[in-house]
Every structure is written in structure tokens, then in C-alpha cells.
Amino acid sequence: MNGINSVNGNADNDGYLPLPQGFATAAIHAAHEPEKWEHMSVVPPIVMSTTFKQHSPAVPKIYEYGRSGNPSRNTLEECLAAVEGAKYAMCFASGLGATSTLFGLFNSGDHIICGDDLYGGISRLFRIVGKPLGLEITFVNATNLEEVEKDVKPNTKMIWIETPTNPTLKVIDIAAVSKIAKKHKILLAVDNTFLTPYFQRPLELGADLSVYSLTKYMNGHSDIVMGAIVVNDEALHNKIRFLQNAMGIIPSPFDCAQVNRSLKTLALRMQQHSKNAIAVAKFLEGHPNVIKVLHPGLPSHPQHKLAKKQTAGHSGMISIYIKGGLEESRKFLSSLQVFTLAESLGGYESLAELPSIMTHASVPEEQRNELGISDNLIRLSVGIEDVEDLIQDLKQALETIK
Numbered sequence: 001m002n003g004i005n006s007v008n009g010n011a012d013n014d015g016y017l018p019l020p021q022g023f024a025t026a027a028i029h030a031a032h033e034p035e036k037w038e039h040m041s042v043v044p045p046i047v048m049s050t051t052f053k054q055h056s057p058a059v060p061k062i063y064e065y066g067r068s069g070n071p072s073r074n075t076l077e078e079c080l081a082a083v084e085g086a087k088y089a090m091c092f093a094s095g096l097g098a099t100s101t102l103f104g105l106f107n108s109g110d111h112i113i114c115g116d117d118l119y120g121g122i123s124r125l126f127r128i129v130g131k132p133l134g135l136e137i138t139f140v141n142a143t144n145l146e147e148v149e150k151d152v153k154p155n156t157k158m159i160w161i162e163t164p165t166n167p168t169l170k171v172i173d174i175a176a177v178s179k180i181a182k183k184h185k186i187l188l189a190v191d192n193t194f195l196t197p198y199f200q201r202p203l204e205l206g207a208d209l210s211v212y213s214l215t216k217y218m219n220g221h222s223d224i225v226m227g228a229i230v231v232n233d234e235a236l237h238n239k240i241r242f243l244q245n246a247m248g249i250i251p252s253p254f255d256c257a258q259v260n261r262s263l264k265t266l267a268l269r270m271q272q273h274s275k276n277a278i279a280v281a282k283f284l285e286g287h288p289n290v291i292k293v294l295h296p297g298l299p300s301h302p303q304h305k306l307a308k309k310q311t312a313g314h315s316g317m318i319s320i321y322i323k324g325g326l327e328e329s330r331k332f333l334s335s336l337q338v339f340t341l342a343e344s345l346g347g348y349e350s351l352a353e354l355p356s357i358m359t360h361a362s363v364p365e366e367q368r369n370e371l372g373i374s375d376n377l378i379r380l381s382v383g384i385e386d387v388e389d390l391i392q393d394l395k396q397a398l399e400t401i402k
């Protein structure tokens with residue numbers, strides 16, 4: 001299996017980029033040749049062994065020690081690379097673990113430009129762990145390309161963006177940011193957790209690194225914490241592969257097998273998340289207790305056109321401003337019955353949360369205010385339940401706030 005080709009996909013995709021062709025086949029078959037295993041198992045085995053017998057000293061067959069490589073992990077990594085149409089993928093203990101590993105690429109005094117509307121834990125990692133290591137961090141509204149370029153300095157080594165952003169779902173032009181990065185010879189990393197390679201392919205748009213919290217849509221069953229980095233450049237791959245072993249932030253073989261299994265249904269799940277979310281978003285847009293709905297697939301979204309230009313669709317992520325403040329948000333969230341009040345996203349089950357005091361509580365208040373992460377901003381992760389039940393649930397909960 002050589003991965004997939006997004007160019008010749010189904011052209012009629014409602015004005016979005018074509019859906020990647022062969023995605024489901026790659027997800028199901030890549031790195032799964034039964035001939036790879038002595039017993040010809042159709043499903044790759046879970047290999048828990050931490051060490052592997054060598055032919056003679058320092059002559060291993062393939063594997064030596066579980067931190068540096070493992071059949072279950074490597075199978076997942078090959079499959080991840082294939083579904084992104086990329087050359088290499090590497091897995092880590094978590095999304096944050098993947099990002100922490102990148103710190104090993106830099107030296108004290110290096111500068112990183114970072115989008116300002118981010119997963120709270122990434123912002124915390126850069127600010128509270130990166131800075132004491134001597135990394136200089138500038139947060140920027142990356143929808144403003146001039147601002148991004150203005151922040152480039154001689155010591156700038158990486159631009160980090162998340163698109164759509166979290167939680168306000170702004171869309172950042174990956175190809176345009178990549179032009180700036182290439183001009184100044186800076187790495188561009190895109191956190192692609194919200195869309196997965198089914199809907200967005202950062203490397204094809206010019207990014208150097210496509211980074212994931214596999215915990216979310218990729219695993220999609222809310223039962224594994226894991227991260228990944230996908231790249232095409234061999235030298236970059238070698239450096240990160242070295243760091244994966246040297247820093248040791250690796251996932252367990254069992255967890256790798258679980259995520260690998262989940263990839264088999266990723267295409268189906270993303271189609272359903274996408275359908276449900278647009279139906280929910282349209283319902284919410286018409287509700288009197290909702291002030292504003294943020295969803296890149298709605299024509300009312302300020303970057304709807306850009307979203308269509310660089311993605312093949314949108315996931316189940318929606319943010320809404322409801323009428324009122326903290327009290328109304330509490331009331332709304334505690335009235336939900338099908339949606340579960342919980343952090344995280346991307347699982348088959350629908351979740352709702354209040355970023356200002358939950359996922360984004362670690363973002364400084366001033367920055368939260370600037371970004372519009374107010375106490376009436378609710379983030380929804382629309383699952384794959386029957387959409388009528390989801391809409392009915394939101395309706396009854398919205399009615400409780402009057």
C-alpha cells in the first residue's frame with residue numbers, strides 16, 4: 001500500500017476540496033499484510049515484548065528494544081503515514097508528548113511563533129515549559145499573515161498553528177503561512193487534531209509537520225491518550241525518530257493496536273460527525289437563545305471560503321455563544337442529557353464544555369478576553385448518535401436558560 005491520492009478524489013464535494021480517494025482502503029490495509037507475521041494473522045498482533053532476540057551481538061533481526069521500536073507501534077505508524085499520503089509517522093505517549101518531543105529540535109535562544117488560539121495545554125506547554133528552557137515564544141493571530149511575517153526574526157525556527165483554532169474555530173491559511181515559513185527557512189507545524197487527514201492534509205498544503213492528538217478523532221472512542229507527528233522530509237524524520245527514542249515519550253503496544261483498530265472506521269466516523277455537526281449548527285443558528293454559531297462549514301463563518309479551499313469538510317466541532325453569562329452556561333450544560341459535560345472531543349459520543357473554566361482555564365485571562373473565550377462560549381463535540389436526538393437535547397437545554 002502506498003498511501004492515497006487526494007487529487008483524484010470525488011470532485012463533487014459541495015465546493016470543498018475532494019475527499020481523499022482510497023482513504024478507507026489505506027486505513028484498513030496499509031501495513032496489514034498478513035505475510036508480515038509468521039502466523040499470517042489478518043489482524044496485526046499486539047506484541048508486548050520489551051526486548052527482541054538478536055542473531056549475534058548488535059545484529060538484530062528488526063527490533064532491539066521496545067522504546068526504539070515495536071511491531072505494534074510500527075504497524076500503526078505505517079498506517080498513519082499511509083492515510084495522510086505521507087512518508088513517515090511517529091507515535092508518542094500523548095499529543096502533548098509529541099509536541100514536547102519537538103523541543104528537542106531547538107536550542108536555548110531559539111524563537112517560535114505560535115498561533116494565539118490554541119488547545120490550552122499546548123499554550124501552557126510553550127509558555128510554562130518552553131520559556132524556562134530558553135525558548136522565546138511569540139503568540140500571534142495567525143489569520144493575519146502580515147502579523148505572522150512581522151514576527152519572524154533571525155532566530156525564529158518554527159511556526160506552530162492549529163486550524164481550525166480551538167475553541168473559536170478560526171481558519172488559518174496553511175498554504176499562505178507555509179510560503180512565509182519557506183521564504184525564511186522556518187519549519188511549519190500544523191496541529192491537525194480537529195480535522196484529521198480525512199478532511200485536511202497539511203503536508204500537501206506546504207506544512208513540514210502534521211501533528212496530532214490521536215486521543216481525539218483519530219482514535220475516536222475516548223479510551224486512549226496518544227499523539228503523532230507525520231512528516232515527508234527524511235532528515236526531519238530522522239531527527240524526530242532519534243528524539244522519540246532518546247526522550248522516550250512513547251505509547252504502549254496495546255494502545256497502538258487500539259488506535260490502529262480505530263483508524264479502520266475513521267472515514268465512516270468523520271462523514272457522520274460532519275453530517276451531524278452541520279445539521280446541529282444550522283439548528284443552533286436559528287435558535288433565539290444562541291447569539292452566534294462558529295462552524296467553518298456555515299456560510300456565515302467569516303472564513304467559509306478559505307475552509308472550502310483548503311479542507312474537504314469539517315468535523316463535529318462547533319462553538320456557540322449563548323445568551324447570558326456563567327450562570328446561564330452552567331444551567332445549559334447541566335441540563336444536557338444526551339451530550340455529556342466533559343473535556344476532550346472527537347469521540348463517538350457528543351460532549352459539551354465551557355472552555356473559559358475548563359479546557360482553556362490555563363490560558364491567561366487577558367488572552368482569553370482578547371480571543372473571545374468568554375463565560376458564554378460553549379464548545380460542542382458533536383458525536384455520531386442520531387442527530388434528531390442531539391438537536392432535541394440542545395433544544396430542551398437551551399429552553400432552560402430562557
Ligand SMILES: *Cc1c(COP(=O)(O)O)cnc(C)c1O
Nearest residue numbers: 094095096097119193213215226
Ligand atoms: C487534546 C489536544 C491536544 C493535546 O493532546 P493530548 O493527547 O491530550 O496530549 C493537542 N492539540 C489539540 C488540538 C487537542 O485537542
